[in-house]
Amino acid sequence: MSDTPSASAQRPMIELSDVTVRYGGNVVALDNTTLRIDKGDFVALVGPSGCGKSTILKLVAGLLEPTAGAAIVGGREVGAIGSHAKRLGLAFQNPTMLPWLSILDNVMIPLKIVEPFRQDYRRKRKGEFRERAEALLEQVGLAGFGNKRPWQLSGGMLQRASLCRALVHEPDILLLDEPFGALDQFTREELWDTMQDLWINRRPTVLLVTHDLRESAYLASRICVMSSRPGRIIEDQRVTFARPRTLESSYQPDFTTLVQQLRMSIAEARAPGSSQTPAASRPLEEVSV
Amino acid sequence: MNKPLPRWRRNLLSFSAMIGFFLLWEVLCRLLGVSELVLPVPSQIAAVLIDKMPILWPHTQQTLMTTLIGFFLGVFIGLLIGVIIGSSRVAYDIAYPLLVGFSSIPKVAVVPIFVVWFGSGTIPAILTSMVIGIFPVVVNVATGLATTEPELEDVLRVLGAKKRDILWNVGLPRTLPYLFASLKIALTSAFIGTVLAETVASNKGIGNVMMIASGNFDVPLVFAGLFILAALGVALYSVSALLENRFTSWTQRGKGSEAA
Numbered sequence: 001m002s003d004t005p006s007a008s009a010q011r012p013m014i015e016l017s018d019v020t021v022r023y024g025g026n027v028v029a030l031d032n033t034t035l036r037i038d039k040g041d042f043v044a045l046v047g048p049s050g051c052g053k054s055t056i057l058k059l060v061a062g063l064l065e066p067t068a069g070a071a072i073v074g075g076r077e078v079g080a081i082g083s084h085a086k087r088l089g090l091a092f093q094n095p096t097m098l099p100w101l102s103i104l105d106n107v108m109i110p111l112k113i114v115e116p117f118r119q120d121y122r123r124k125r126k127g128e129f130r131e132r133a134e135a136l137l138e139q140v141g142l143a144g145f146g147n148k149r150p151w152q153l154s155g156g157m158l159q160r161a162s163l164c165r166a167l168v169h170e171p172d173i174l175l176l177d178e179p180f181g182a183l184d185q186f187t188r189e190e191l192w193d194t195m196q197d198l199w200i201n202r203r204p205t206v207l208l209v210t211h212d213l214r215e216s217a218y219l220a221s222r223i224c225v226m227s228s229r230p231g232r233i234i235e236d237q238r239v240t241f242a243r244p245r246t247l248e249s250s251y252q253p254d255f256t257t258l259v260q261q262l263r264m265s266i267a268e269a270r271a272p273g274s275s276q277t278p279a280a281s282r283p284l285e286e287v288s289v
Numbered sequence: 290m291n292k293p294l295p296r297w298r299r300n301l302l303s304f305s306a307m308i309g310f311f312l313l314w315e316v317l318c319r320l321l322g323v324s325e326l327v328l329p330v331p332s333q334i335a336a337v338l339i340d341k342m343p344i345l346w347p348h349t350q351q352t353l354m355t356t357l358i359g360f361f362l363g364v365f366i367g368l369l370i371g372v373i374i375g376s377s378r379v380a381y382d383i384a385y386p387l388l389v390g391f392s393s394i395p396k397v398a399v400v401p402i403f404v405v406w407f408g409s410g411t412i413p414a415i416l417t418s419m420v421i422g423i424f425p426v427v428v429n430v431a432t433g434l435a436t437t438e439p440e441l442e443d444v445l446r447v448l449g450a451k452k453r454d455i456l457w458n459v460g461l462p463r464t465l466p467y468l469f470a471s472l473k474i475a476l477t478s479a480f481i482g483t484v485l486a487e488t489v490a491s492n493k494g495i496g497n498v499m500m501i502a503s504g505n506f507d508v509p510l511v512f513a514g515l516f517i518l519a520a521l522g523v524a525l526y527s528v529s530a531l532l533e534n535r536f537t538s539w540t541q542r543g544k545g546s547e548a549a
């Protein structure tokens with residue numbers, strides 16, 4: 001484990017302790033899972049589809065209560081929604097912008113809802129808040145698009161805006177569920193850089209759910225691999241490549257080796273016992289040009 | 290495919306068609322010598338309209354007011370019920386069959402009940418138009434709310450949004466196009482309800498005037514009443530269409546320039 005037991009000087013930001021989640025009584029989505037994430041860390045959660053990645057994310061978000069075990073975020077058990085000790089930001093695969101609002105107004109939605117911004121919203125929405133949202137949009141390459149409507153933007157642009165919406169209230173924790181999953185390869189790689197910049201600048205604690213292994217190796221400081229259902233974390237490793245990582249660095253041997261190794265782990269997780277699965281025999285597909 | 294005509298030409302053509310219709314009516318009636326007891330000619334109806342306007346005007350106002358009061362009550366109550374039903378999956382599933390049941394009752398049937406409860410007059414007319422207006426609003430609002438994307442709701446709930454916040458920021462705006470679609474129906478139905486109740490159980494309103502005129506075989510006056518109702522109906526419909534355009538321009542993506 002990576003956490004240092006130095007007199008518990010700093011509690012992890014996110015602690016899932018022996019968490020089990022059952023859906024409807026018989027579907028065990030998570031089985032006795034333990035996961036601790038330090039403040040400011042960037043953790044990617046990878047694993048076969050249906051293994052419980054989104055379930056973990058929802059636990060941390062407080063959208064779901066564990067059947068057994070405890071989910072503790074920022075030192076406080078996650079109870080009722082909205083009672084979080086820490087501020088959270090969420091982004092999903094679907095950017096879900098409200099079509100009747102401009103991009104800028106969409107990005108500012110959290111400021112309308114989250115305390116302490118909420119009480120100042122009326123007063124500052126034309127001034128300080130607007131500038132803050134515009135600065136974020138500029139940072140993700142959407143300068144000048146604030147007044148457009150969602151349907152005037154491409155999928156990649158909407159996803160950038162969605163990241164801005166997840167960050168505008170300066171959350172301590174950023175929860176991302178396959179945020180780039182619906183994008184084409186080029187756009188996705190562009191957004192990795194955007195995401196990396198945002199993280200380096202703001203250092204929120206990030207939990208990224210993805211099934212793209214290159215993405216996890218590119219972005220994360222730590223990768224957790226999950227087994228298929230009932231999900232458990234079967235591998236947990238640090239990624240020590242220097243930052244900022246670039247597309248070139250993602251074709252270096254140590255990067256490709258890591259991706260390949262992750263691929264093997266997942267293949268094993270899908271078919272325990274036999275490592276000669278088809279997936280394991282074509283690990284290069286993902287990393288070749 | 291036919292190209293759509295430019296707007297002014299469309300309007301001009303519609304207007305000419307209307308004039309043409311009345312001209313044809315007038316000419317045919319005169320040529321065939323149709324009795325005014327069967328079908329009066331438009332010029333005669335117009336004369337009656339002008340002549341009797343001092344008497345007809347208060348009744349016109351009565352019908353309009355009754356319709357509007359009934360409509361607003363119906364929309365208000367419909368909105369309330371719609372929001373309650375639409376914001377909970379369970380309530381939606383339970384209440385929907387009930388709503389369908391209620392809305393398939395022919396609304397004429399409720400007039401006698403209201404007369405029993407409140408006597409004949411303005412109140413049954415208001416209530417009838419209200420009852421008719423409620424259902425389209427409830428159904429549309431509830432449907433609009435129930436189809437809010439769950440992912441967006443998650444994003445907001447995690448931010449600490451209360452049910453009220455989500456309703457106000459997402460649910461209701463998303464429902465607006467549905468609501469306005471229902472308003473047009475509700476308004477025209479409220480109008481029908483008013484006239485219906487006036488004909489059956491009232492001593493005021495255009496519906497009542499037409500009823501009495503028909504009893505007196507004053508056919509031109511009956512038609513004058515019909516013209517007033519048509520004019521009211523068109524006016525009400527145009528107002529609701531105008532409002533709809535104003536408030537739901539975002540649904541017409543890419544059509545022309547967007548509203549700033």
Ligand SMILES: Nc1ncnc2c1ncn2[C@@H]1O[C@H](COP(=O)(O)OP(=O)(O)O)[C@@H](O)[C@H]1O
Nearest residue numbers: 023027029048049050051052053054055056229
């Ligand atoms: N609301 C639900 N009801 C029943 N089963 C569910 C529900 N949500 C998820 N599951 C099941 O739980 C398992 C884990 O789901 P999820 O966490 O969404 O997986 P992942 O995100 O890794 O693809 C899946 O097998 C899925 O079918």
Ligand SMILES: [Mg+2]
Nearest residue numbers: 053054055177
């Ligand atoms: Mg998932």
